[in-house]
Amino acid sequence: MISSSVTRPAQPPKTSAPGTLAIVPFVSVDNMMRLVLAIGVERFLVELAGYIEEDFKRWPLFDKTPRVASHSLEGVIELMPTSDGSLYGFKYVNGHPKNTRDGRQTVTAFGVLSDVGSGYPMLLSEMTILTALRTAATSAVAAKYLAPQDACCMALIGNGAQSEFQALAFRALLGTDKLRLYDIDLAASQRCAANLAGLGFDITICGSVQEAVEGAQIITTVTADKQYATILTDNMVGSGVHINAVGGDCPGKTELHRDILLRSGIFVEYTPQTRIEGEIQQLDADHPVTELWQVIADQAPGRTSAQQITLFDSVGFATEDFSALRYIRDQLAATGLYSELDLIADPDEPRDLFGMLLRMQGNIAAH
Amino acid sequence: MISSSVTRPAQPPKTSAPGTLAIVPFVSVDNMMRLVLAIGVERFLVELAGYIEEDFKRWPLFDKTPRVASHSLEGVIELMPTSDGSLYGFKYVNGHPKNTRDGRQTVTAFGVLSDVGSGYPMLLSEMTILTALRTAATSAVAAKYLAPQDACCMALIGNGAQSEFQALAFRALLGTDKLRLYDIDLAASQRCAANLAGLGFDITICGSVQEAVEGAQIITTVTADKQYATILTDNMVGSGVHINAVGGDCPGKTELHRDILLRSGIFVEYTPQTRIEGEIQQLDADHPVTELWQVIADQAPGRTSAQQITLFDSVGFATEDFSALRYIRDQLAATGLYSELDLIADPDEPRDLFGMLLRMQGNIAAH
Numbered sequence: 001m002i003s004s005s006v007t008r009p010a011q012p013p014k015t016s017a018p019g020t021l022a023i024v025p026f027v028s029v030d031n032m033m034r035l036v037l038a039i040g041v042e043r044f045l046v047e048l049a050g051y052i053e054e055d056f057k058r059w060p061l062f063d064k065t066p067r068v069a070s071h072s073l074e075g076v077i078e079l080m081p082t083s084d085g086s087l088y089g090f091k092y093v094n095g096h097p098k099n100t101r102d103g104r105q106t107v108t109a110f111g112v113l114s115d116v117g118s119g120y121p122m123l124l125s126e127m128t129i130l131t132a133l134r135t136a137a138t139s140a141v142a143a144k145y146l147a148p149q150d151a152c153c154m155a156l157i158g159n160g161a162q163s164e165f166q167a168l169a170f171r172a173l174l175g176t177d178k179l180r181l182y183d184i185d186l187a188a189s190q191r192c193a194a195n196l197a198g199l200g201f202d203i204t205i206c207g208s209v210q211e212a213v214e215g216a217q218i219i220t221t222v223t224a225d226k227q228y229a230t231i232l233t234d235n236m237v238g239s240g241v242h243i244n245a246v247g248g249d250c251p252g253k254t255e256l257h258r259d260i261l262l263r264s265g266i267f268v269e270y271t272p273q274t275r276i277e278g279e280i281q282q283l284d285a286d287h288p289v290t291e292l293w294q295v296i297a298d299q300a301p302g303r304t305s306a307q308q309i310t311l312f313d314s315v316g317f318a319t320e321d322f323s324a325l326r327y328i329r330d331q332l333a334a335t336g337l338y339s340e341l342d343l344i345a346d347p348d349e350p351r352d353l354f355g356m357l358l359r360m361q362g363n364i365a366a367h
Numbered sequence: 368m369i370s371s372s373v374t375r376p377a378q379p380p381k382t383s384a385p386g387t388l389a390i391v392p393f394v395s396v397d398n399m400m401r402l403v404l405a406i407g408v409e410r411f412l413v414e415l416a417g418y419i420e421e422d423f424k425r426w427p428l429f430d431k432t433p434r435v436a437s438h439s440l441e442g443v444i445e446l447m448p449t450s451d452g453s454l455y456g457f458k459y460v461n462g463h464p465k466n467t468r469d470g471r472q473t474v475t476a477f478g479v480l481s482d483v484g485s486g487y488p489m490l491l492s493e494m495t496i497l498t499a500l501r502t503a504a505t506s507a508v509a510a511k512y513l514a515p516q517d518a519c520c521m522a523l524i525g526n527g528a529q530s531e532f533q534a535l536a537f538r539a540l541l542g543t544d545k546l547r548l549y550d551i552d553l554a555a556s557q558r559c560a561a562n563l564a565g566l567g568f569d570i571t572i573c574g575s576v577q578e579a580v581e582g583a584q585i586i587t588t589v590t591a592d593k594q595y596a597t598i599l600t601d602n603m604v605g606s607g608v609h610i611n612a613v614g615g616d617c618p619g620k621t622e623l624h625r626d627i628l629l630r631s632g633i634f635v636e637y638t639p640q641t642r643i644e645g646e647i648q649q650l651d652a653d654h655p656v657t658e659l660w661q662v663i664a665d666q667a668p669g670r671t672s673a674q675q676i677t678l679f680d681s682v683g684f685a686t687e688d689f690s691a692l693r694y695i696r697d698q699l700a701a702t703g704l705y706s707e708l709d710l711i712a713d714p715d716e717p718r719d720l721f722g723m724l725l726r727m728q729g730n731i732a733a734h
Contacts, residue, residue, distance in 0.1 A: 021471055022396065028709035029389065033727045041724070068435050070450045072483045077455050079446050083437045088444050090459075092479065094486025100718070104388055104485055108711045112459065116439045118471055119461025128712035132720055161714075164721035188718060195721050342395035344475045345495035347528075351467070351555060353499055354531035354562050357408070360400045 022346030025338040027125040027328060035328070035337045036129065042172040045165070049137040049173055051323040056141070059293035061085060062319055066273055074098060076250070082318035088114040089322040091127055095250065097224070105161075106224065107131070113325040123329045124341060127321065134324040135316060136165035138269075139244045140173040142312040143218060145295045145302045146267060147242035151217035153178035157209055157231055157255075158223035158247055159185075159192040166220050166246070167196060174218075178202045182212035183223075210236055221255045222246040234259035239307040246314045250277050256311075258282045264311040265304065267292050269320075278313040289313075389713030392705040394492040394695060402695070402704045403496065409539040412532070416504040416540055418690040423508070426660035428452060429686055433640055441465060443617070449685035455481040456689040458494055462617065464591070472528075473591065474498070480692040490696045491708060494688065501691040502683060503532035505636075506611045507540040509679040510585060512662045512669040513634060514609035518584035520545035524576055524598055524622075525590035525614055526552075526559040533587050533613070534563060541585075545569045549579035550590075577603055588622045589613040601626040606674040613681045617644050623678075625649045631678040632671065634659050636687075645680040656680075 027035065036044050055062070063083040070077045075096030082089060093109040100106060109127035114120060143151070154176045156163055160183070170176040179201050181189040189205045196203060206212040213219055213236050221231050224247065234257050237243065243264065247255045256279050266289045268274035275285060292312070294300035303310050332338050347356040394402065403411050422429070430450040437444045442463030449456060460476040467473060476494035481487060510518070521543045523530055527550070537543040546568050548556040556572045563570060573579040580586055580603050588598050591614065601624050604610065610631065614622045623646050633656045635641035642652060659679070661667035670677050699705050714723040 021469075026708070029712045030709050030727075032712075033724055034731075036724060037728050037731065063437055065435060065437075068432060068446065068448060070430055070432075070448060070455055070483075072450075072452065074484050075486050077448075077450075077481060077483070077486050079435065079448060079457060081435060081437060081444075081446055083439075083444075085439065088437055090446060092457075092488070094481070096484075096486045099485055102388075102485070104487065105712060105714070105720075108487060110488070110710050114444060114461070116437075116444070117441050117463075118466055118469070119442050119444050119463045120471065120475060121459070121477070126710055126712060129720060129724070160718040161720040191716075191719060191722065195719070195725060341393070342397050343477050343493055345396045345399075345472060345493060347472070349558075351527045352558060352562070353496060353528040355558065357400055357403060357496070358562060360397075361404050364401070364404065 021120070022342060022344040024121045024341045024343040025123050025332055026341040027123070027338050029126045029129065031337040031339070032126050032129050035331060035335055036133070038335055038337065039331070042168055045133060045137050045140070045169045046172050048133060048324060048327050049141050049169070051327040052134065052138055052320055053141050053296060055084070055319050055323040056293040056296045058084070059297065059319070064270060064318070067318065080318040080321060082322050083116060084322070086116055087322070087326065088116050089318070089325045091318065091321040093127070093131065111321055111325050113329055120344060123325060124343065125325060125328050127324070130324050130328065131321070132162055132165045134320050135162060135246065135314070136169035138320050139166060139220065139246060139312065139314060140169035142267060142292055142314070143170060143242055143244060144173050146310040146312060147174060148217050148240050148303070148306060151176055151242065153180065153216045154218040154220055155180045155182070155212040155216035157182050157212060157219065157221045159183035159188040160222070160224050162222045162246065163192045164195050166222060167201065170218065171201070176218060180204050180206050180212040180214070180216055182206045182209055213237070216241065218242045218244060220244040220246060223255055229255055230257045231255040232260060233257045234263070237309060239309060241309055243309065243311045244314065245279050245311060251281065254279050254282055260309070261311065264309040266290070266311050266313055267295065268313050269315060269317040273317065274313055274315050277315040279311070280313055388487070389709060389711040391488045391708045391710040392490050392699055393708040394490070394705050396493045396496065398704040398706070399493050399496050402698060402702055403500070405702055405704065406698070409535055412500060412504050412507070412536045413539050415500060415691060415694050416508050416536070418694040419501065419505055419687055420508050420663060422451070422686050422690040423660040423663045425451065426664065426686070431637060432685070434685065447685040447688060449689050450483060451689070453483055454689070454693065455483050456685070456692045458685065458688040460494070460498065478688055478692050480696055487711060490692060491710065492692060492695050494691070497691050497695065498688070499529055499532045501687050502529060502613065502681070503536035505687050506533060506587065506613060506679065506681060507536035509634060509659055509681070510537060510609055510611060511540050513677040513679060514541060515584050515607050515670070515673060518543055518609065520547065520583045521585040521587055522547045522549070522579040522583035524549050524579060524586065524588045526550040526555040527589070527591050529589045529613065530559045531562050533589060534568065537585065538568070543585060547571045547573050547579040547581070547583055549573045549576055580604070583608065585609045585611060587611040587613060590622055596622055597624045598622040599627060600624045604676060606676060608676055610676065610678045611681065612646050612678060618648065621646050621649055627676070628678065631676040633657070633678050633680055634662065635680050636682060636684040640684065641680055641682050644682040646678070647680055
């Protein structure tokens with residue numbers, strides 16, 4: 001038996017300042033806005049689309065998990081993790097349709113990128129703005145592969161928070177500079193048009209969906225109602241158009257009439273998730289769909305004829321958030337637009353967490 | 368058709384400073400240490416144990432999900448969400464046994480508490496230190512219900528980062544002031560004893576597990592090896608003791624010989640998770656166990672005789688992290704030990720995210 005006549009060993013003076021291993025770069029909302037403006041919204045969208053496309057190309061590498069949802073009467077809180085084996089990312093996102101009553105956002109989000117080798121977070125970032133950008137960039141990537149050649153006119157149905165980003169992403173990637181706006185709330189269309197004024201778009205505000213889709217090669221639906229709605233009916237959709245269906249993104253929420261789906265070549269992000277959340281929740285569980293990554297990686301055909309209606313049934317997937325976090329991380333060093341967060345305990349001796357507390361106590365007492 | 372001769376409407380000057388809805392309190396590692404020291408470690412553990420006990424009592428209310436794990440060769444990254452219908456919490460935690468080679472922690476963690484009604488985060492907190500505290504507090508809560516009356520002596524096998532917290536929690540809740548320490552690394556026992564020196568414990572450093580358990584009514588195993596190990600063999604465990612098995616907490620990692628389990632009344636947190644991660648991974652999938660909450664809520668017996676060996680097969684569960692986050696949140700107003708994080712985009716008009724960008728551009732240009 002060893003006696004317990006132990007005295008506290010003499011220790012070199014240690015500060016309680018966090019070491020570099022313990023520091024996590026943090027991109028606040030303010031810094032995200034500065035970052036987007038410093039890079040320029042359109043360049044940001046183009047570069048982000050490049051990251052998203054790159055990750056779609058190596059899709060089989062990713063650890064794909066359905067999102068982990070916690071539902072309540074008021075809405076849903078979700079965690080969306082994924083990993084490529086070298087980096088790990090997850091996004092926290094909520095969806096609360098009634099939030100706007102209290103001046104809150106319907107959807108807010110933040111995310112973390114981590115090093116798989118150590119498990120240490122490398123980046124914490126706001127993702128409310130970033131999600132809007134990645135959603136638009138993903139839509140434009142899909143359209144690059146699916147829309148008819150030389151599409152120059154897009155109908156934009158639903159002119160809320162996502163609309164300007166969609167318009168800018170499509171023009172940046174596809175050159176679509178004619179916009180036909182429609183929203184049940186005319187003020188929303190007017191605000192969208194005002195926000196985009198002076199940016200070189202040819203904008204028409206329309207009085208109906210029917211009017212908005214006239215002459216459009218691309219139809220983007222991005223309405224916010226959390227219910228089965230029929231924003232587009234079958235007769236509105238002519239041959240050869242590309243439909244970018246963004247707003248039908250959770251169980252019970254769709255925007256397109258079922259007959260349109262039956263006439264379309266359907267492209268999805270991650271089939272198991274889209275069957276539950278996307279427009280195709282209206283179809284049989286074995287209705288054929290193509291995953292977008294297959295088209296991008298040249299493993300499946302995209303548009304097969306000028307007459308085909310193509311439909312990108314977008315619900316948003318974890319890899320897109322991963323790509324977005326990866327893109328943000330790569331901008332930090334050059335822009336310095338982040339702060340440092342003391343998020344990880346970093347004792348001088350990893351097994352001595354309690355000793356770290358004692359040393360801080362000593363430091364506080366000494367001052 | 369409405370013409371697009373839209374000009375940007377005059378807007379009242381708006382700042383880009385985040386509104387109060389957008390601000391999330393953040394408890395850094397530094398502030399967590401200050402908070403623990405300001406409250407006092409033992410009082411902190413007692414109060415935290417109260418929150419944990421309270422949440423175990425209302426266990427059926429909770430939305431219980433198995434943790435979402437992303438495994439790699441080097442370790443694991445996990446998300447642990449739960450909700451009581453009014454608050455939502457999740458913890459990010461990694462486990463990387465080889466991290467100490469690079470001066471990193473094996474386990475680091477942070478967590479978020481949110482309002483279910485709006486989905487908005489209410490607290491972001493470091494949880495490396497907090498997890499150590501909640502693990503110890505949970506062990507002590509279990510022992511309060513399961514350990515023999517008047518237990519005064521605890522064998523503490525494994526004297527790493529968790530050991531001092533276990534010692535303090537057990538004394539605070541049960542009055543266990545005699546400690547018998549053992550670690551394969553003598554220096555670890557010496558450091559543990561040194562860290563606890565002057566705090567009123569009667570400490571004996573022992574040369575073997577066999578020696579450490581002599582006369583102890585409570586045996587706590589909290590070793591770090593990530594493998595099947597037999598820290599305790601059957602002959603070491605006399606009748607009537609309470610075993611607090613903390614270190615066997617993931618698939619492939621156990622500390623107790625199977626024969627001990629067969630002689631014990633076994634208590635777990637959440638059965639589906641413990642079957643995979645706990646000591647009982649060594650037993651048949653239908654071996655009877657009791658969930659701790661049932662004992663606390665008076666729905667199942669705890670210890671049934673003075674001779675019974677009771678075993679708390681602890682792996683850690685999301686509700687304990689939830690309780691810990693709830694406790695921290697309740698300390699913020701009185702202590703002020705937090706900073707404010709600009710984590711959530713808060714446009715003056717929730718549907719106008721792009722307009723928020725434009726206004727910031729205007730503000731930057733004006734300066």
